[in-house]
Amino acid sequence: KAGVTQTPRYLIKTRGQQVTLSCSPISGHRSVSWYQQTPGQGLQFLFEYFSETQRNKGNFPGRFSGRQFSNSRSEMNVSTLELGDSALYLCASSLRNRGELFFGEGSRLTVL
Amino acid sequence: AQSVTQLGSHVSVSEGALVLLRCNYSSSVPPYLFWYVQYPNQGLQLLLKYTTGATLVKGINGFEAEFKKSETSFHLTKPSAHMSDAAEYFCAVSDAANFGNEKLTFGTGTRLTIIP
Numbered sequence: 001k002a003g004v005t006q007t008p009r010y011l012i013k014t015r016g017q018q019v020t021l022s023c024s025p026i027s028g029h030r031s032v033s034w035y036q037q038t039p040g041q042g043l044q045f046l047f048e049y050f051s052e053t054q055r056n057k058g059n060f061p062g063r064f065s066g067r068q069f070s071n072s073r074s075e076m077n078v079s080t081l082e083l084g085d086s087a088l089y090l091c092a093s094s095l096r097n098r099g100e101l102f103f104g105e106g107s108r109l110t111v112l
Numbered sequence: 113a114q115s116v117t118q119l120g121s122h123v124s125v126s127e128g129a130l131v132l133l134r135c136n137y138s139s140s141v142p143p144y145l146f147w148y149v150q151y152p153n154q155g156l157q158l159l160l161k162y163t164t165g166a167t168l169v170k171g172i173n174g175f176e177a178e179f180k181k182s183e184t185s186f187h188l189t190k191p192s193a194h195m196s197d198a199a200e201y202f203c204a205v206s207d208a209a210n211f212g213n214e215k216l217t218f219g220t221g222t223r224l225t226i227i228p
Contacts, residue, residue: 004155033215043202043218056215090155100146101216103155 002027004104006091012110018079021107025072025093031055032074033101034066037088046089049074078109086111114139114205118219126227131175131190133222135203138184145186146204146216147177156202162186173197198226 005024013019025032033056034046045058049068066076072093078085088108092101119134137143144163148156160171167179173196177188186203200223204216 035218042220045215045217048215058215092156100158100161101156103148103157105153105155 004091004093004102006089006104006107008107009105010108010110012112013081014112015081015083017081018077019081019109020075020077021089021091021109023074023076023091023093023104025074025091026095026102029093029095029102030072031094032068032072033092033094034074034076035090035092036060037090037106038086043090046076081111083111085109114143114207114217116203116205116217116219118201118203118222120222121220122223122225124225124227125193127195128192131188131193131197131224133188133201133203133224135177135186135188135219136184137186137203137205139205139207141207144206145177145179146206147171147175147186147188148202148204148218150200150202150221152199159188159201193224193226195226195228198224200224 007022031050033048036044047066048056052068063079068074088106090103090106092103094101115138117136146161147159149159150156159175160169162169162179170176175190177186179186200221202221203219206216
């Protein structure tokens with residue numbers, strides 16, 4: 001059974017640009033969550049989607065957005081990139097509402 | 113609001129020695145508790161979880177953790193460390209009473225180093 005797949009794995013952007021990250025959950029998982037990981041702030045929750053609806057949102061500015069498609073695949077977008085957005089963005093999927101998340105390997109974003 | 117405190121951002125143990133990683137949580141409702149491990153340049157892998165029932169839970173790779181409500185703790189242990197255990201470990205809590213809430217609150221992590 002394939003795990004959570006995130007693309008791209010690595011990307012470099014410049015300030016002011018926007019970026020879209022993609023996540024394909026484990027087959028049958030309908031919940032997808034996104035986390036930002038940085039050395040300074042650790043793992044911070046961005047948002048969670050279930051059946052194409054955002055069910056939960058973390059404390060991030062509106063530049064961070066996401067969506068989920070009918071096949072449960074999810075994308076997150078960051079507009080007007082700032083240097084502080086450099087991070088590892090982790091996607092996780094789950095089968096049930098019990099917090100047992102299965103993580104992808106992440107997309108490492110560097111903003112120059 | 114939930115929170116997790118991991119005592120010790122870096123822990124070093126000798127190969128074959130006991131591993132003890134500390135985690136304390138704060139939650140206003142019965143928590144679900146988790147330990148995840150992260151190897152370099154990889155995502156997080158679930159080691160073990162506590163939901164309800166038995167307070168001593170066993171996970172993968174010989175790790176176990178005990179939920180102690182009176183101490184609000186969920187410390188991770190392994191009797192004998194192996195070189196392959198070197199990684200970063202994260203304790204996390206979710207709001208079990210809020211059915212459908214997938215949000216995990218993570219601790220700041222503990223980097224485990226194994227001394228040969």
